[in-house]
Amino acid sequence: MDFLYDCKNFAEIYKDDITKKFTELFSEFEDCDKVSQKQNVYELNRLIDEMNKEEFRSVFNNEMFDKINKMIEEKKMDLKNAILLLKQVGYCNELNESQICGFYFTLLSKSFEKMIFEEEEKKEEKDEKLLVDLCECNLLLGSIFSSKLISICVPCLLKVASDKEENEEAQKEVEMALLALNNIGFCKVEQELFLDKITEIIKYLQEHRNLTRLAYQSVWQFLINQLRNNRSWEYVVANELHFAREAIKELEELSKCVDWKRQKDEEGVNETKEEIILKRWLKTLLIYFRYCQLRNEEFVKLIGNIAQILRTAKNNFGEICDRCLECFDNSVRNKSVEIEHFLESGAIDVIFEMIVQSNIDLRQNICCLSFIKKLCKRLKEKKASESYEAKRKEVKRKLFEKLEEYGYEDWTIGFNYCFVEEDEDCYFLIENLNDYFVYY
Known part of the structure; x- marks a missing residue:
């Protein structure tokens, strides 16, 4: 036990020390030549990989980005080395959803945007690699983008x-480009700029x-995000590119790789x-369920697939569980989704299973009961x-x-009591719930 305790303490001390190591190593840049700087960047990138979200946000703030900009301007940091570092920062920012705030307002963002415009305007000797790198940095780190930049x-x-090259380096470049595009989010992109190429x-x-x-x-995230701005081509998404079928396939493959038995409190x-x-x-899928109106035979299977992930994740994977519940919430809000889809897919079964289990947390209870409330409200709509x-x-x-089948009377009475005692704000979720079902 002493050995395990010592190992745990060592891990905590090491984690706390990451930001200090990063700061110390970064401060050495001014005294390095280009070759040594590049070696430093590789070590800094390794440290970035090991940071958790809190450590990451504490290091990469507006002050740090402005410091990098000043070092580039004063020739104390080589631009290529700066890009190598910032692409890794952007990659981790996007992958871990760290959500760096305010990059758009930094001097570095303005400098890179100016370089992009200048490089794009060149008639001859345009540095395509530099242009790509600058675009990736700005999109991966930013959250606000001008229409000209887009x-x-x-x-x-x-x-x-x-x-179409299949070597590892080419695949990494493609991955980085698509990850950057994905970060445009809901910013409107003119259809002629992307639809034919992205479909291809x-x-x-x-x-x-x-x-x-x-x-x-x-690549799918980028395309589905744009559905919010223009649904005229959702037929292509649903029936030509078969988004639901592809999502099912990917979710099934990824589910096989997750250790679902891992304890949620395991440190x-x-x-x-x-x-x-x-x-x-x-x-x-949150966006797809909210905005896409077209349905085909693949849709019910997709709902069922998410229900299965929810059933598997509900004990140990809170964040995955939350996102599955959000998918169902967005689906039931979408009037094009039939209520029987939830019955046929098994989604309602897993929602009821969660409600009656003893170890579900209050937030997830609220999500489950909110889903049922919305579903019931739709069933009251007469035509x-x-x-x-x-x-x-x-x-x-x-x-x-x-x-x-799931003991409806027992758990509604129980949750009426629990919500009044623990959180009165949640009472509205089940008020008059009986009225929706008794008379059919």
Whole structure:
């Protein structure tokens, strides 16, 4: 036991020491030549990889970025070495969802944006590699982008993403370009800048499977984000590119790589890359379920796939569990999603399983009951069509049978008591819940 205690203490001391090591090593830059600087960057990048979110945010703030900008201007840091460092910072920022705030307002952001515009305007001797690197840095680190910057960066990075070479270096470049594009988020991108090229890239990847899982998730994230701005081409997403089918395939493969038995309180265990990418897919699906209106036979299978992940994750993987619940919440808000989809897929079963289990936390209880409340509200919506009314009553009957199967009366009475005692703000979730089901 003493040995284990000492190991734990050593791990904590080492973690606390990472930011100090980084700061000390970074301060040596001014006294190094270009070659030594590059070696320093490799060591700094290794330390960045080991940082947790708190350590990462404490180091990479506006002050640090402005310091880097000043060192570049004063020739104390070589631009290529600075880019090598910043691409790693951007990569970790995006992968770990560290969410660096305010980069857009830094001097470094303005300097890089100015370099991008100047490089793009060159008629001859344009440095394509520098342009790509600068675009990636700005997109990976930023959260606000001008329309002019987007109009340059998107075609530039799509060109990199179209590289069909299968060597490791080329794949890494494609991954970085797609990860940067993915970070544009909901900023509007004109359709002519990306749709044909992104469709071509996805179709090629579906046929050849020659890209990393992270890159494949990123290209879909970029495309699905843009659905929020323009749904005119969602037919391409649903029926030509078969997004739901591809998401099912990726979620199934990633689920096989996750150690679902790992204890949630186990210390010293970092997320695997597969866990991170799985969470990113669920983030993509949040947008898809909220904004995409087209449905096909693949959709119910996708709902069922998420239900299975939720069932597996509910005890030990809180963040994955939360995202699955958010997916269901967005789905039930979307009027194009039929209530029977939740019945057929098993989603309602796993929601009820969670509610009746004793170790579920309050936040997840709220999400489950909020889902049921929204579902019930939709079942109260009447229409003049006789066929719709008959279908609505049949779905309500099936749902009521599910409630009885899971001890509906017992847990509603229990949660009325618990919520009043623990958090009165949650009481609205179950107020008059019985009224939605008794008369069908």
